């Protein structure tokens with residue numbers, strides 16, 4: 001799977017205009033661990049980087065690589081039926097993280113687009129996620145809808161479920 005794109009890194013704007021080129025590829029779960037640690041576990045080194053869903057049959061892991069072959073964004077996609085009403089088969093987007101220096105340049109969008117393409121090709125009817133409230137705007141900007149009443153907090157981090165129906169109109 002390949003998505004190529006070039007975009008200014010708006011995070012650095014109005015400093016030096018830095019352009020990045022990237023490719024979306026499928027990787028192993030272990031290759032996503034460094035960004036899971038940096039963005040999603042932060043300074044907690046006691047937390048497992050592996051999640052049980054990594055072992056779910058059908059789960060796949062996507063990474064964005066830059067032109068120096070460095071992984072700058074990751075996401076995991078797992079077949080999973082949510083606890084709220086949704087069309088099935090449903091898939092869950094998990095553990096999405098983009099390296100801080102490259103955030104705001106469209107890498108998350110490329111990951112989400114690649115995840116959606118794959119899930120659609122697999123016949124998925126729903127893509128959902130438990131979004132950190134700090135990143136909720138990203139999911140809403142891509143047409144995902146908040147699920148009423150589905151909010152929770154884990155270890156001080158607030159989450160809201162979001163969902164996108166893939167059913168054809």
Ligand SMILES: CC(C)(COP(=O)(O)OP(=O)(O)OC[C@H]1O[C@@H](n2cnc3c(N)ncnc32)[C@H](O)[C@@H]1OP(=O)(O)O)[C@@H](O)C(=O)NCCC(=O)NCCS
Nearest residue numbers: 096097098103104105106107108109131132134135137138
């Ligand atoms: C959330 C995240 C994956 C988005 O990746 P990204 O590469 O920065 O996103 P993009 O550049 O593709 O952003 C696309 C749009 O989403 C919006 N967006 C991105 N991050 C956002 C955020 N944290 N809050 C609100 N809106 C956001 C932007 O407005 C952007 O729209 P624009 O192009 O009109 O400016 C990334 O910021 C990240 O890794 N955050 C920290 C870890 C995290 O919270 N992961 C998600 C766990 S649920």
